[in-house]
Amino acid sequence: MKDIERKDLQLLSKNSDMSEKTLNHSLREFVYPTEDKWSRFIQILLLTLGIGLMATGIVFFFAYNWDQLDKFIKLGLVQGLVVITIALTLILKIEPLYKNILLSGGAILVGVMFAVFGQVYQTGANAYDFFLVWTLFICLWVFISDFPPLWIFFLGLINLTIYLYWIQVARNWDFIYLSAGLFVLNGSVLLISAWLATQKQKKIPDYFTNLIAITTAVWSVLSNVNWIMRPNYSFTEIAPIIAASILFYAIGIRYGTQQKSVFYLGLIPFCLIIICSAALLRLNEGMEMLLIVTLFIITSVSAVIFNLIKIQRKNSYEK
């Protein structure tokens, strides 16, 4: 069974004859850190402070002398760091977790390397170029390491590249293309990872799928609210967004019901509430409608929460 937590003791003390002394004793036994944990805590504190400050000091030292350095040294320094990190990943016999962390560090250094390259040769490239090459050059490592934080970083880079491309190059595109595109892109990644997790029994951490789900939700709400609030779109532009929304939301709700996931069954209805509120405001922007929207949000959110609590109760009884 799970460890006894603070809330267990709190509830127990409330509903029993525990004295202050007994409660204090049990808090010390079950909740408070032991001497070993303190020693570990101080170890980590001192090490992080020591290494962190020293590393920053070294970086600042180069930053101070940066202008005087030859371009050969500048590029060599960063590229050397990339090579060393990757070599360490390959050579060192350490736990896979640490290897993955090293590799992620290398992936970030690749970005630094391109930044230095751009600065030395004054490539004058658009910012999206920079992020595009960064994304391209680390994708092999991302696939090989299969490390969730690195994947998140990679997906973040992709989103950023597309967003910057839209700002700097495709200026005549309407915002709705960007939001709908990113909605479908992130939604597809989410679908694939959910499929891998359920069908292929691949272990994918919750924070990874949840983060992508939130990104997808944000873009889906933005694209939907955008066409609802601005009437100048043709049906062919709107239809794919509606279709994608129905598809992804339906799959999400089905998945959430199957997995009894409070997260999906909270997130998707909340998106729908925002979209419906926008639609209500589009119908009539008057003051009466705002009052109706207020009441709508309160009742619908409460209804969603009511449903979630019911699901959660059912889950805990079945356990």
Added chain:
Amino acid sequence: MKNKQEIHEIIDRVQSKIGHDVSADIPALEIAYQDERNGQPLTIKILSILGGVLASLAFVLFLYLSRLDRSQSAMYIFSAAFFLVSIGINKRYDKVILDTISVCLYILAYVLFSIALNMHTIITPYLTTTFFLIFALITLLICRSYILTFLSVLIFFGSCIHILFDTKNDSLLHLLIIALASLNCYMMLNEAKIMTLKRTLANRYLAIRTGLAVSLLMSLYFVSRQTLIDTNFQYNWLCSAGLIFLIIWIINTILNQFDRKQTDKKILIFVVVLISLGFTAMSPAITGALLLLLLSFKVNYKTGIALGIISFIYAIGIFYYDLNMNLLHKSMTMFLAGLFFLLLYLLIFRKSTHHEKA
């Protein structure tokens, strides 16, 4: 939420550790576990807060469009009604499902009140916040729920800070920080006492603790930059001295707790702490964040640990950023500081295989 069997298991384990029997009211415990609010998943909490905020926004827009915001009496009436209803809801039905509506009404009550009050032509600047402070205090006294308690603690100390700035008493902020730090210490170190003191207080213990931790960080933020407050820098030193004293006192209680009572070692540890923190005395934010981190770790309070780490890193970063030196000297200072901590680490953990603390 737990079933009967799990509850019995918990009681058995507690009994075996403390060595004597505890008579518990099992049916009441079962109900308590069902209504347990802190066991609610994060999704539900966030959803209720987001819903409350969005609905309030829509309502404020409604007031604006309907021109009701021009009528002072309407604003006062709405404000009072919302305040009473939100507290009433919380007092009568302490259910997560009603959190959305009560949070929404509670925040609106404050907003509408300040709109109404600011319609008076002659008004002292800090009058609004003084009223906020009183309202928050009233809420704290009568309200029993987690979320309103947390909000009112934040509003109370937020108003305090605002009043200090409005009356140009910035330097008193340092006193507030010391007071908040001491309150945090008291709350966390006397957990068992407070929980068993009164049933009603035990319910809100976690909310007050989180509120106090966030309030402390909030006030530390204002002393983290020299540009934010207009005060004599010597007060920063005094503030740091107070916080360092608290840290040393906490370390002392920890050492006593684990029966490490040799005076010579204790003094050595205190001197090391004094030296390391003394260098950053002009930035009380560093010491304050470290204090919160230590306290939270001592009672294994996860939110506090996370808040402590984030603010500690922020405070150190800002300290170096604002340091009046050129980049070369900064880099050398950092390098030496890092070296100091690494040497300290080697000194403590290499020499002795048994556990020791700094």
